[in-house]
Amino acid sequence: MRRPQWWAVVLGLALPGAGVAVAHPLETQEPGAAPPPEAEVRATADPRAGWRHEFSPAWHMATFWSKEAGSHYTFHSLSIGYLMSVNAAGPFLHLSWVIPLQARQDGRVHSVSSLYQNGGGIDLLLGWQWRKTVTAEIEFEGGPGLHMNALNLGGKPGLTNFNALQLGPGGMTVLRWRPGWRPHKVGWTVGAVGALGIDLLDPLRSNDLRIGVTLRMGVLLGVDLP
Amino acid sequence: MRRPALGTALLLGVSLLACLGPYPNVGEQLDGVDLVNGTSYIALDAGAARILILAAFDGGSRAPFTRIDEQQPRAVQTLQGSYFGDATNTLSVTFSSTTLFSLPNEASEPVSDRTGAKRTELSPPMESEALIETRTEEVLDLSGSRDVAGHYLTLLGRTAVITGTDATATACAFHLANLAVESSEARIPGFNSAGMTQYLNRVEFFQGILSGTVSVGLVGLFSPVVTTSYSDYADFEGVLLDGVQVSSTNASGDGALSGVLGFRIQRKGLPDLEGQVDYRAVSLTGGNESGDYLVRLDGGTEFAVPTGRRVPPLEQCLGL
Numbered sequence: 209m210r211r212p213q214w215w216a217v218v219l220g221l222a223l224p225g226a227g228v229a230v231a232h233p234l235e236t237q238e239p240g241a242a243p244p245p246e247a248e249v250r251a252t253a254d255p256r257a258g259w260r261h262e263f264s265p266a267w268h269m270a271t272f273w274s275k276e277a278g279s280h281y282t283f284h285s286l287s288i289g290y291l292m293s294v295n296a297a298g299p300f301l302h303l304s305w306v307i308p309l310q311a312r313q314d315g316r317v318h319s320v321s322s323l324y325q326n327g328g329g330i331d332l333l334l335g336w337q338w339r340k341t342v343t344a345e346i347e348f349e350g351g352p353g354l355h356m357n358a359l360n361l362g363g364k365p366g367l368t369n370f371n372a373l374q375l376g377p378g379g380m381t382v383l384r385w386r387p388g389w390r391p392h393k394v395g396w397t398v399g400a401v402g403a404l405g406i407d408l409l410d411p412l413r414s415n416d417l418r419i420g421v422t423l424r425m426g427v428l429l430g431v432d433l434p
Numbered sequence: 435m436r437r438p439a440l441g442t443a444l445l446l447g448v449s450l451l452a453c454l455g456p457y458p459n460v461g462e463q464l465d466g467v468d469l470v471n472g473t474s475y476i477a478l479d480a481g482a483a484r485i486l487i488l489a490a491f492d493g494g495s496r497a498p499f500t501r502i503d504e505q506q507p508r509a510v511q512t513l514q515g516s517y518f519g520d521a522t523n524t525l526s527v528t529f530s531s532t533t534l535f536s537l538p539n540e541a542s543e544p545v546s547d548r549t550g551a552k553r554t555e556l557s558p559p560m561e562s563e564a565l566i567e568t569r570t571e572e573v574l575d576l577s578g579s580r581d582v583a584g585h586y587l588t589l590l591g592r593t594a595v596i597t598g599t600d601a602t603a604t605a606c607a608f609h610l611a612n613l614a615v616e617s618s619e620a621r622i623p624g625f626n627s628a629g630m631t632q633y634l635n636r637v638e639f640f641q642g643i644l645s646g647t648v649s650v651g652l653v654g655l656f657s658p659v660v661t662t663s664y665s666d667y668a669d670f671e672g673v674l675l676d677g678v679q680v681s682s683t684n685a686s687g688d689g690a691l692s693g694v695l696g697f698r699i700q701r702k703g704l705p706d707l708e709g710q711v712d713y714r715a716v717s718l719t720g721g722n723e724s725g726d727y728l729v730r731l732d733g734g735t736e737f738a739v740p741t742g743r744r745v746p747p748l749e750q751c752l753g754l
Contacts, residue, residue: 365636370460412454413454416456
């Protein structure tokens with residue numbers, strides 16, 4: 209949500225009977241209305257406050273090494289994600305649906321669609337973030353979290369399935385532009401996201417995972433509904 | 435989009451219950467057996483059976499072989515590769531194994547912790563040196579490497595020892611047929627483990643080492659029904675399988691077997707011995723069998739052959 213709305217909400221709560229003002233920006237109020245207490249306005253006017261809900265298409269790469277065979281696997285995928293975070297310091301969630309496109313093992317390159325059917329995965333990053341404002345309209349967000357990368361590729365007839373469930377620490381950064389332009393009272397944000405996971409466990413695969421690195425880089429598009 | 439979503443949900447569900455063993459190769463074939471058409475020999479050691487199939491050289495200096503070890507309770511190791519002689523010593527033979535199929539004995543493990551059957555490519559190949567001590571039409575004595583050594587007799591010659599349709603002959607015929615069943619199970623990746631989930635809603639076919647196919651399919655994740663169908667299946671000379679075995683269990687492997695599997699025992703100089711095993715009296719607890727196999731030879735009556743150790747032992751059945 210954009211700043212004028214927050215002011216309106218605070219005013220609405222602070223001034224009983226002024227509920228009408230809730231849905232309107234400050235500048236539309238009557239000239240005679242009492243100004244809000246200065247300290248309170250300052251406290252709630254933090255542009256970093258509030259929820260961010262964003263849609264994010266991204267490139268997703270998972271590369272990992274196995275213990276038993278010593279193989280090196282890399283999967284390049286398209287991911288479609290939902291990003292959420294709260295306030296200047298608060299929790300965040302990045303949940304992505306992953307569509308694998310290319311699989312590599314020890315230098316051999318395969319098109320996923322030539323070997324597998326019904327393939328897909330989920331990338332989840334859950335953690336704590338902090339926001340900083342770079343300028344009035346540009347915001348930076350980053351923080352650590354716990355990462356999960358689940359992949360399930362159903363083999364075509366005669367071929368084995370390939371699946372993995374990799375867990376480990378991770379982190380993310382978001383650079384967000386929040387212009388003041390609000391067509392039809394809908395604010396919007398655009399930006400870029402980068403996330404990294406260092407995966408150390410795979411309970412599905414008897415911990416055959418030596419180490420894995422998951423990288424996700426993409427754009428984001430969010431809306432602030434009035 | 436629905437099926438990938440279901441697949442991923444399945445993956446997450448399975449991950450809570452089980453592990454599937456090490457990562458497979460990308461695009462790995464489920465069936466990786468080499469067909470070996472040759473003479474089959476059997477050696478026995480305290481109830482454990484070792485079957486050796488040697489293809490003829492056919493003018494060359496190298497030919498394929500298969501060695502199947504079956505321990506009791508069920509544990510199978512099958513080696514495949516090629517063997518070749520030493521030009522300076524015609525009695526010296528090297529077996530070069532390139533593939534290992536294994537089905538470990540995991541009876542004491544919960545199904546969710548089992549690795550089950552798997553195939554391993556041996557690179558570099560595992561070399562086993564052996565010396566031919568005796569070789570006649572019926573006998574092959576190999577000394578040297580423990581991987582292949584043994585006092586072997588031709589299988590077709592030994593199956594001829596099984597005659598009649600009484601309880602002993604019926605049990606013996608079943609034990610031989612069951613060698614082929616257990617051998618086939620080692621060839622199905624994930625068999626006897628949570629790895630069977632990869633056959634969910636699909637049917638996959640595996641070649642017999644000698645002939646025919648076995649197919650496997652699974653329906654239902656939390657109450658899995660696994661159907662294993664044999665069609666003229668033979669891993670070695672002397673035993674052909676044709677029929678169906680069905681296991682219906684819960685996710686812990688508790689349930690029962692059903693289905694009827696026909697078998698044909700080929701005997702040198704005698705007509706084939708045909709029969710069938712009905713699995714309806716076999717229970718499964720944690721994936722382990724108990725109860726009786728109901729076995730009948732053509733022209734005979736049905737006998738209950740208990741699960742577990744072979745009674746009578748194979749040594750007695752084959753007159754060794």
